[in-house]
Amino acid sequence: MGTKGRAIIGLDVNELLKLLNKAFADEWLAYYQYWVGAKVAKGPMKDAIIAELVQHATEELGHATLVSNRIIQLGGTPLTTPKDWFDWTNCGYDPPNEPFVRILLEQNIKAEQCAIGVYDQLMKLTEGKDPITYNMALTIMEQEVEHEEDLQALLEDLDLMISPPR
Numbered sequence: 001m002g003t004k005g006r007a008i009i010g011l012d013v014n015e016l017l018k019l020l021n022k023a024f025a026d027e028w029l030a031y032y033q034y035w036v037g038a039k040v041a042k043g044p045m046k047d048a049i050i051a052e053l054v055q056h057a058t059e060e061l062g063h064a065t066l067v068s069n070r071i072i073q074l075g076g077t078p079l080t081t082p083k084d085w086f087d088w089t090n091c092g093y094d095p096p097n098e099p100f101v102r103i104l105l106e107q108n109i110k111a112e113q114c115a116i117g118v119y120d121q122l123m124k125l126t127e128g129k130d131p132i133t134y135n136m137a138l139t140i141m142e143q144e145v146e147h148e149e150d151l152q153a154l155l156e157d158l159d160l161m162i163s164p165p166r
């Protein structure tokens, strides 16, 4: 932990660490939801959809890395066991038990919308008080917004394919 780096933060650092660990739990669950969804996906446009799910899985893991690095920098400990992910998560986990691509897209869009809300809250909380966490949240938020749009664009194409305008 950097003591001066922690001292300049105009917030309750323990409270902030709790929120960061909650976001950390979300990122791991998002990673796995994408990763296993890409394995089981079935249906039209499967190749394009799987490619996007795989890419997003990698990016969610990158978010987990960013958040855990900040947790450690602030003197905290990232959740040490996957069991904790379910107790700490904001956004939960939707298992891809129904592997039709349309349902997978909807499940992951819901998760992205939740993630956008989580980072929006973190940004509002840290603005002007903890520029480093603020910047991290902004970086991740930019990618979550992109993820939502990628998935909604695929859903739109899929629906056009299933019932083309006439």
Ligand code: FE
Pocket (backbone or CB within 6 Å): 027, 030, 059, 060, 063, 115, 140, 144
């Ligand atoms: Fe993420």
Ligand code: FE
Pocket (backbone or CB within 6 Å): 030, 056, 060, 112, 115, 143, 144, 147
């Ligand atoms: Fe995402």
Ligand code: MG
Pocket (backbone or CB within 6 Å): 052, 055, 056, 146, 147, 150
């Ligand atoms: Mg993408």
